[in-house]
Amino acid sequence: MISFGPTEEQELVRETLREFAASELREAARVSDEAGAVPAELLDKTWELGLISGAIPTEFGGDGTERSPVTNAIILEELSHGCASLAVAALAPGLFVQPLVDFGTEQQKADYLPLFTTSKFHVASLALHEPSFAFDLTNLKTFAEVKGEGYELSGHKRLVPMGDRASHFLVVARGGTREGLDDLEAFIVPRDAPGLRIGPEPEKTMGLRSLPFSKLELDRVAVPEAARLGGPDGIDGRRLINSCRLGSATLALGLSRAVMEIALPYAKQRVAFGKPIAQKQTIAFMLADMAIELNSMRWLIWKAASQLERGLDATRATTLAQTYTNRESMKIADNGVQIFGGHGYIRDYPVEMWYRNARTLTVLDGLCAL
Amino acid sequence: MIDFELTEHDQEILAEVRRQALICRQYARHHDENEAEFVPEELPEAKDFTNPYSLMATRGENDAPLGIMAMLIAAGSAWGDYSVRMREDSGGLGNAALAAAGTLEQIERWKGKRLAMAITEPSCGSDSKAIQTSAVLDGEEWVINGEKIFVTTGCRADGVVVWATLDKSAGRGGIKSFIIFKGTPGFEVTHKEKKLGIRADDTAAMVFRDCRIPRDHLLGLKESIPKKGAGGFRGVMKTFNNTRPFVAAVGLGMAQAALDFTRDVLTQEGGEINWDVGKHSRSAVQQELIEIEADIEAAMLNVLHASWLGGNRQPNNLEASISKAKGGEIARTATSRCLELLGGLGITRDYLAEKWFRDARITDIYEGTGQIQYLIIAREILEYRSAELS
Numbered sequence: 013m014i015s016f017g018p019t020e021e022q023e024l025v026r027e028t029l030r031e032f033a034a035s036e037l038r039e040a041a042r043v044s045d046e047a048g049a050v051p052a053e054l055l056d057k058t059w060e061l062g063l064i065s066g067a068i069p070t071e072f073g074g075d076g077t078e079r080s081p082v083t084n085a086i087i088l089e090e091l092s093h094g095c096a097s098l099a100v101a102a103l104a105p106g107l108f109v110q111p112l113v114d115f116g117t118e119q120q121k122a123d124y125l126p127l128f129t130t131s132k133f134h135v136a137s138l139a140l141h142e143p144s145f146a147f148d149l150t151n152l153k154t155f156a157e158v159k160g161e162g163y164e165l166s167g168h169k170r171l172v173p174m175g176d177r178a179s180h181f182l183v184v185a186r187g188g189t190r191e192g193l194d195d196l197e198a199f200i201v202p203r204d205a206p207g208l209r210i211g212p213e214p215e216k217t218m219g220l221r222s223l224p225f226s227k228l229e230l231d232r233v234a235v236p237e238a239a240r241l242g243g244p245d246g247i248d249g250r251r252l253i254n255s256c257r258l259g260s261a262t263l264a265l266g267l268s269r270a271v272m273e274i275a276l277p278y279a280k281q282r283v284a285f286g287k288p289i290a291q292k293q294t295i296a297f298m299l300a301d302m303a304i305e306l307n308s309m310r311w312l313i314w315k316a317a318s319q320l321e322r323g324l325d326a327t328r329a330t331t332l333a334q335t336y337t338n339r340e341s342m343k344i345a346d347n348g349v350q351i352f353g354g355h356g357y358i359r360d361y362p363v364e365m366w367y368r369n370a371r372t373l374t375v376l377d378g379l380c381a382l
Numbered sequence: 383m384i385d386f387e388l389t390e391h392d393q394e395i396l397a398e399v400r401r402q403a404l405i406c407r408q409y410a411r412h413h414d415e416n417e418a419e420f421v422p423e424e425l426p427e428a429k430d431f432t433n434p435y436s437l438m439a440t441r442g443e444n445d446a447p448l449g450i451m452a453m454l455i456a457a458g459s460a461w462g463d464y465s466v467r468m469r470e471d472s473g474g475l476g477n478a479a480l481a482a483a484g485t486l487e488q489i490e491r492w493k494g495k496r497l498a499m500a501i502t503e504p505s506c507g508s509d510s511k512a513i514q515t516s517a518v519l520d521g522e523e524w525v526i527n528g529e530k531i532f533v534t535t536g537c538r539a540d541g542v543v544v545w546a547t548l549d550k551s552a553g554r555g556g557i558k559s560f561i562i563f564k565g566t567p568g569f570e571v572t573h574k575e576k577k578l579g580i581r582a583d584d585t586a587a588m589v590f591r592d593c594r595i596p597r598d599h600l601l602g603l604k605e606s607i608p609k610k611g612a613g614g615f616r617g618v619m620k621t622f623n624n625t626r627p628f629v630a631a632v633g634l635g636m637a638q639a640a641l642d643f644t645r646d647v648l649t650q651e652g653g654e655i656n657w658d659v660g661k662h663s664r665s666a667v668q669q670e671l672i673e674i675e676a677d678i679e680a681a682m683l684n685v686l687h688a689s690w691l692g693g694n695r696q697p698n699n700l701e702a703s704i705s706k707a708k709g710g711e712i713a714r715t716a717t718s719r720c721l722e723l724l725g726g727l728g729i730t731r732d733y734l735a736e737k738w739f740r741d742a743r744i745t746d747i748y749e750g751t752g753q754i755q756y757l758i759i760a761r762e763i764l765e766y767r768s769a770e771l772s
Contacts (some may be wrong), residue, residue, distance in 0.1 A: 013385055013387070013389070013443075013444045013445065013446055014385060014386055014387070014388065014446045014447070014690065015383060015384060015385050015446075015690065016384060016686075016690050016691075017383070017384065017689050017694075018383075019384075021383055022384075082384045099518055146660075146662035147660065147664055148661040148663050149658075150658050150659045150660070150663070151659075151663070157705075169711075170438055191658075192656070192658035193658045193661070215461075216423075250658075263463055276763065276764065279764075280764060289766050289770050290771075291766070293756075293771070295762075296756075296757075296760035296764060296766075297638050297747065297756045297760060299760060299763060299764065300707075300756045300759040300760040301756075302758075303700075303704065303759055303763050304684070304704050304707055304708050304759065306703055307684055307687065307701070308681070308683070308684060308708060309680075310679035311680065311684065311686075311687060312676070312679060312680055312683065314384050314386070315386040315679075315683065317384075318384055318386050318387070319386075322387065324575035327657045327658065328657055330749050331657050331670070331672060331676075331677050332675060332676040332680075333676075335672055335673060335676045336673075336676040336677070336680055339673075341660060350598060360626075361623075375698055
């Protein structure tokens with residue numbers, strides 16, 4: 013039934029995370045951005061919310077919360093409202109855990125999920141992006157070649173979140189047997205696998221600066237048959253990618269709301285020519301536009317997430333949501349800087365950071381999975 | 383629970399709406415070119431049409447709320463042709479005003495009448511508090527004097543809900559709505575407008591010269607004038623919280639029609655949209671089709687959201703204006719972008735694409751222009767009164 017109403021449980025989650033994001037993530041956002049590093053204690057603190065272990069079934073030591081992409085969208089919007097960069101860092105283990113829960117064999121779940129039921133932050137990540145300006149998920153250059161009882165993986169990966177400390181990588185590669193997104197495969201590769209080289213320095217990026225990204229090089233990395241996610245059936249690559257694309261879109265939504273919520277009071281308080289600039293239509297209408305587009309983005313994301321939740325093919329809904337969000341969240345971040353004027357360009361205020369982050373989130377998939 | 387799926391029952395109803403819409407579409411060009419001939423009841427097939435609302439007498443637990451269905455039906459009908467709207471039993475805007483502002487007795491008494499809504503005057507449109515039409519109580523009758531224009535379905539309606547002021551110095555609080563039926567002495571429809579689009583839709587001008595109506599034809603029967611700022615006008619404006627999402631839905635139905643047509647003909651000439659690939663692997667035209675589809679989808683979800691809130695009796699003033707601002711913009715721009723993609727053939731009157739472009743243009747104007755919606759939205763989010771932001 014068509015409904016825009018979150019459940020009571022979702023409302024509660026939203027309230028809790030809103031407070032957490034405001035008091036913890038937002039507080040640390042600027043300092044972490046300038047330092048180019050995530051405070052370790054913040055990762056542990058976010059870990060204690062149980063967002064990662066919640067996704068793990070009880071038989072593997074987790075809390076076994078029902079898998080809900082819609083709830084995840086609500087969670088992610090709130091965390092990104094605090095700080096997108098820290099949200100990605102703290103939720104990065106989900107990039108490994110959620111595909112494992114969704115597609116893993118019982119043995120794979122038993123082997124790897126318990127790593128994430130500890131009391132301290134533990135991270136593994138997803139290696140998706142490749143060094144191509146025309147990067148296209150249906151045209152990956154990373155291949156898995158059948159070798160003996162297992163596979164040999166070769167290729168290059170870029171912009172792997174938390175690659176500097178991940179214990180394992182889920183390496184996404186082309187299978188070569190099916191079409192489009194259905195052809196994607198994922199392989200579990202431990203950090204110390206022979207032939208895997210992890211860039212010694214984190215990548216230097218314009219946005220999400222507190223988040224360490226890594227380059228990976230896979231030179232005939234041998235993995236056993238058991239490393240292929242999902243076993244002989246493989247994975248539902250379409251579902252994995254839709255989940256990741258929606259993750260980026262939702263991060264952009266949360267960030268956009270942060271922009272509006274800071275631009276609005278600023279415009280009411282900033283006086284020019286004798287009255288607050290918010291009383292001038294040119295500014296007031298920018299803010300009205302933000303309100304319109306925040307709702308528009310949220311409904312598109314929720315619709316796609318609810319299709320994922322129902323187990324439907326959400327490719328169309330996801331593409332619409334992401335296409336729309338990429339454009340509109342960028343516009344909001346842009347207008348946020350404009351409303352602040354010269355102050356918007358100064359690093360004393362957060363809007364310039366959000367402007368950089370918005371541009372980053374709207375070009376990069378594989379940061380977060382719903 | 384957040385969900386966007388329609389049940390099979392809902393989909394059957396919308397399939398019936400679409401079937402009828404396609405039949406009406408066959409007459410769309412004829413009615414556009416021969417507007418004077420248009421009599422909606424005379425579509426040969428119309429007598430066999432099932433009213434979609436009659437299919438909703440029983441609703442399952444998971445079926446969509448009625449308000450949501452009303453929006454989907456409005457969009458689905460307009461997808462066929464705008465003139466489908468003129469057949470609807472639900473009547474015009476005046477009926478919405480009666481439902482929102484009338485007493486229970488009034489709603490019952492005038493049930494089944496087709497009512498238009500007369501607000502705009504030659505010298506005032508969006509600034510409705512400036513209206514000049516006056517109502518003076520004389521014994522047990524109101525005496526109405528004034529002139530109204532742009533009255534949708536004013537020619538065909540049985541009666542009109544007229545905004546008139548009891549006291550011009552009282553501003554908005556002095557404005558009341560009155561029901562005036564055709565045939566009342568002093569009430570004359572003077573003119574039918576010729577328009578860019580929605581030509582089958584009659585748009586009337588009318589005058590009231592010492593037009594006397596019974597005292598109980600005042601909607602809501604509240605004769606006192608509230609003090610300034612007491613919000614008397616709000617009740618009147620609440621009508622729009624239902625009608626704004628509705629007209630947005632109608633405009634988006636036309637936008638969807640234009641998109642479906644454009645996608646179909648371009649696919650025949652140039653290949654399917656591949657949803658899997660990244661945008662580097664799509665043509666600019668395919669990417670534009672996806673952008674337009676995303677815009678229409680976003681706008682329609684805002685319509686459904688406003689309606690969903692209204693159905694749950696939650697305030698939706700802000701959301702109704704959001705749906706109208708977005709819906710109006712997208713109805714206007716999506717049909718225009720489709721024409722751009724269609725190139726020269728699209729502007730010939732051999733196809734309906736140019737008609738959808740003309741028809742959809744009204745969406746951003748009537749029921750409050752896009753700019754008025756932006757003002758309402760801005761005031762709501764900034765917590766400003768109209769004096770602070772105008």
